[in-house]
Amino acid sequence: MSSPDLLAPVLRRIAAAPTNSVVLIDGPSGAGKSTLADAVRRDWPTTRAPSLVRLDDIYPGWQGLQAAITHLRTQVLVPRSLGLPAAWQRFDWATEQPAEWTSVDRDRPLIVEGCGSLFAGAEALSDVRVWLDADDALRKHRALTRDGELFRAHWDQWQSDWAEYCLREVPQSRATIRLKAR
Structure with a gap:
């Protein structure tokens, strides 16, 4: 699927949702969640x-899922x-410490993207829920290209935590839209 093929069904679902909707985009590392979230934000209907809230800015370290x-x-x-x-606290990866808080405007629509956004109970707190997946080899290549050698040292632990989350929460079952990046 090309990027427009991924974006179109999400925008159609948003257009049918409440004006002040909450969109959650989940899927494994390297699937393209950030790219999709940027496109959704840019083309918001x-x-x-x-x-836009990115969970990458919130995880308190590599074991912070x-x-x-x-x-x-x-x-x-x-x-x-x-x-x-509502507000979220940024984690400063350089100092490995919590950093500033950022308010979330409750009068604007909200996109949350990141591994872990389709947790149990997310259905009652959101309007559009996207599960974005990709083949494992492609995901790993993208993630390591994006985050470099720093992520390589933590890949196995992150994948283990991710697998536990998927078994416990079954996030893809909460999605209103399921997509696969190529």
């Missing part, structure tokens, strides 16, 4: 531009669904 899921649920999606102030 309504006049109100969405906010579950912590980021909890942070996303408790600090962003649940408060936003209740009409309360």
Whole structure:
């Protein structure tokens, strides 16, 4: 599938969703979630531009998948669904410390992309849920090209944590759209 083939069904689903919708994009590392999220944001089908939250900015280190899921649920999606102030805290990968908080405007649509965004309970907190997959060899090549040797040392641990998440949460079953990148 080319990029327009991936983007079109997502934009159609968003156009049919509430004006202030929440879009979650999940899938394994290297599948193309960030690229798809950027395209969705750029081509958003309504006049109100969405906010974008990337879980890569939230994971507290290489073993932070579950912590980021909890942070996303408790600090962003649940408060936003209740009409309360929502925010996320960036993790500074260089210092390996929590950094600044960023508010999430509850009056704008929201895109969240990253491994772990389709956790159990995400259905009640979102309007459009995308599962994006790709072949394992392609994913690994993309991820290591993007993140270099730093990620190579952590690939096996990340993949193990990802596999546990998939077994526990079955995220692809929560998707309203399933796509496969080529």
